[in-house]
Amino acid sequence: xxxxxxQSKRVLLAVTGGIAAYKSALLARLLVKAGADVxxxxxxxxxxxxxxxxxxxxxxxxxxxxxxxxxxxxxxxHIELARWPDLVIIAPASADVMARAAAxxxxxxxxxxxxxxxxxxxxxxxxxxxxxxxxxxxRNRTVLAAVPFYTMLDTAEGAQACGETGPGRMLEPEDIMxxxxxxxxxxxxxxxxxxxxxxxxxxxxxxxxxxxxxxxxEYIDPVRFVSNExxxxxxxxxxxxxxxxxxxxxxxxxxxxxxxxxGVHLRSVTSAEQMLQAALMATADGCEIFIxxxxxxxxxxxxxxxxxxxxxxxxxxxxxxxLVENPDVLKSVADSGNAAYLVGFAAETEQLAEHARSKLxxxxxxxxxxxxxxxxxxxxxxxxxxxxxxxxxxxxRLERQSKRxxxxxxxxxxxDRWRLKNEDGTSGRGK
Ligand code: CTP
Numbered sequence: 001x002x003x004x005x006x007q008s009k010r011v012l013l014a015v016t017g018g019i020a021a022y023k024s025a026l027l028a029r030l031l032v033k034a035g036a037d038v039x040x041x042x043x044x045x046x047x048x049x050x051x052x053x054x055x056x057x058x059x060x061x062x063x064x065x066x067x068x069x070x071x072x073x074x075x076x077x078h079i080e081l082a083r084w085p086d087l088v089i090i091a092p093a094s095a096d097v098m099a100r101a102a103a104x105x106x107x108x109x110x111x112x113x114x115x116x117x118x119x120x121x122x123x124x125x126x127x128x129x130x131x132x133x134x135x136x137x138x139r140n141r142t143v144l145a146a147v148p149f150y151t152m153l154d155t156a157e158g159a160q161a162c163g164e165t166g167p168g169r170m171l172e173p174e175d176i177m178x179x180x181x182x183x184x185x186x187x188x189x190x191x192x193x194x195x196x197x198x199x200x201x202x203x204x205x206x207x208x209x210x211x212x213x214x215x216x217x218e219y220i221d222p223v224r225f226v227s228n229e230x231x232x233x234x235x236x237x238x239x240x241x242x243x244x245x246x247x248x249x250x251x252x253x254x255x256x257x258x259x260x261x262x263g264v265h266l267r268s269v270t271s272a273e274q275m276l277q278a279a280l281m282a283t284a285d286g287c288e289i290f291i292x293x294x295x296x297x298x299x300x301x302x303x304x305x306x307x308x309x310x311x312x313x314x315x316x317x318x319x320x321x322x323l324v325e326n327p328d329v330l331k332s333v334a335d336s337g338n339a340a341y342l343v344g345f346a347a348e349t350e351q352l353a354e355h356a357r358s359k360l361x362x363x364x365x366x367x368x369x370x371x372x373x374x375x376x377x378x379x380x381x382x383x384x385x386x387x388x389x390x391x392x393x394x395x396x397r398l399e400r401q402s403k404r405x406x407x408x409x410x411x412x413x414x415x416d417r418w419r420l421k422n423e424d425g426t427s428g429r430g431k
Contacts, residue, residue: 005181006034012085013038014110015055017045019161020092020126020170025050027091027173028058034177039064039084043110045094067109078109082116089180092126092170095137102140122180123152129166153179154383157376179383182405203415204247208287210339211239212279212329214254216272218300220317221309228295229380232256234345235293237407239264242289245411250282254294272296272326279329283338289418290339292330295347299323334364341418343367349374356390367391367417369410389413 011031015024031038040055040063052063064072064081076084090097090110097110106112114121123144131137132155145152153176156169171179213235217225232253239251240261251264252275260266267278275294283290302322309317330344342365346356349372356370370388373379378386378400386400387410398409 004035006031006036009036009087010085011036011038012041012081012088012113013055013059014041014043014088014090014093014113015046015050016043016090016092016094016097016110017048018092018094018126018170019049021046021049023170023173024091025054025058027089027176028055030173030177032059039081041065041081041110041113043094043097043108045096064109067112078112079116081109082113082119085117085119087119087180088114088117088121089124089176090121091124091176093123095125095127095131095134095140098123098125098137098140098144102143118149120183121147121150122176123150124170124176125152125155125168126170127168128162129160129164129168132168133166151183175384178405179402182402203245204242204288207247207289208250208285209239209242209247209289209291210250210252210279210282210287210333211235211242211291212252212275212294212296213239214256215295216254216275216297216326217270218272218297218326219270219304220301220321221305221307221314223308224314226297226299226301227255228297230254230256230295231380232258233383233403234385234407235291236261237403238291238293238411239407240404241408241411244408245415247289252278252282252294272300272329276327276329276332279333280336283333283336285338287339289341289343289414290330290333291343291414292333293345294329296326296329298326300326328363330365331363341366341414341421343369343414346370347373347379353388353390353395356388360390360392366421367414391417 013024013028015021028038028040038059039061040059042052042063042065055063066072067078100107100111101114106115125132141152144150153171155167156171157167158169159165160169214232215228215230217227219225236258239249242249243261243263249264250267251260252267252269254269254275267282269275269278275296300323302324333339334342344359344363344365346359346368348355348370352370352372356368360368368390370390371379371385378384383402384400385403385406387398389396389398398406
């Protein structure tokens with residue numbers, strides 16, 4: 001976290017009706033501790049779960065609740081309240097407030113302030129898993145996410161207060177702080193745990209970086225395929241960091257649900273073979289850094305059907321599915337000798353360092369970034385990751401942080417090592 005990012009920031013913390021409202025008290029406490037000036041706004045529903053006095057004691061400011069409260073309006077009217085903050089955090093954001101805001105309503109103080117403000121608004125949803133996954137809530141989420149100054153944070157998965165299990169839980173206050181501070185102050189969040197300074201515009205000016213990201217799909221027939229859980233977020237965060245550092249970035253991406261960072265040359269691919277062709281083409285004229293963050297399917301169906309298999313035929317085909325090994329994109333680029341510095345990823349569930357180190361030598365690369373995919377608080381479906389950096393000289397841990405922040409820190413570590421290799425002319429690579 002970067003506490004400096006919060007110093008003197010005016011935060012309007014909106015609390016809506018949900019059991020997770022008790023966690024918002026801790027969030028208010030963390031914000032105040034980090035130096036923010038916090039004004040809490042509670043909806044009518046929130047009052048059923050927590051007392052305004054709790055927030056008043058934590059923030060030193062009287063809570064605002066009513067749109068038509070004459071006394072409060074004399075102090076700071078609702079339009080002033082919309083102009084006052086540097087940012088707005090809605091935590092927990094209930095299904096009801098998401099629906100009303102998505103419809104553009106202004107039927108209480110919060111929705112009125114939301115229509116009147118143009119400041120950054122962070123939505124932290126929390127609700128029962130069935131309510132969260134309902135098509136109408138998901139539609140509202142998409143509508144809100146499309147507002148340029150709105151950021152929708154994910155929900156967490158796990159046991160819920162109602163006794164059910166699934167997505168819809170509110171993120172922990174510490175995680176909310178980490179995710180938001182990463183967006184507040186890029187300069188602070190790019191600082192490494194140890195090593196070189198923050199990303200500057202010129203760090204990679206005039207240099208070419210090629211990154212693979214996301215999953216690949218291997219088709220069985222025109223509508224069925226084999227794939228994996230990769231979201232692409234780690235590779236996309238690295239690409240964004242490389243653009244910020246001034247590099248000429250080609251992002252070769254499998255099918256993902258997130259937008260490409262501004263300024264990259266996006267090459268969209270589907271299969272491992274297409275990813276290989278795109279990678280060889282992007283590196284043909286040489287590149288300084290090649291990063292393989294994609295989760296490439298190891299195998300593909302040997303004979304994909306040209307027509308959609310009917311149910312009966314599909315049962316036979318699937319039970320005897322013949323597979324062939326896919327090309328190794330990273331190893332092929334390493335063997336081509338066209339990339340000056342090569343970085344791979346290793347997703348492991350056991351013996352993290354050992355398995356990763358053997359990949360480093362097997363693939364003939366310079367650095368491997370290893371993460372433990374058996375943990376649910378980091379990795380594939382999380383906004384967070386924690387990794388081990390293993391090269392031919394040392395092993396270093398980058399502590400749990402948001403993928404966006406990690407993208408920047410990782411890139412700095414990579415650039416540092418690439419420069420060192422250039423200076424002393426040693427690769428230490430296993431080939
Ligand atoms: N990789 C690649 N092309 C492949 C397979 C993997 O470029 N066909 C890259 C990935 O992008 C990642 C690294 O190689 O950087 C992962 O290595 P891999 O040996 O595939 O890891 P796992 O799939 O985890 O291997 P294993 O199942 O043997 O643990």
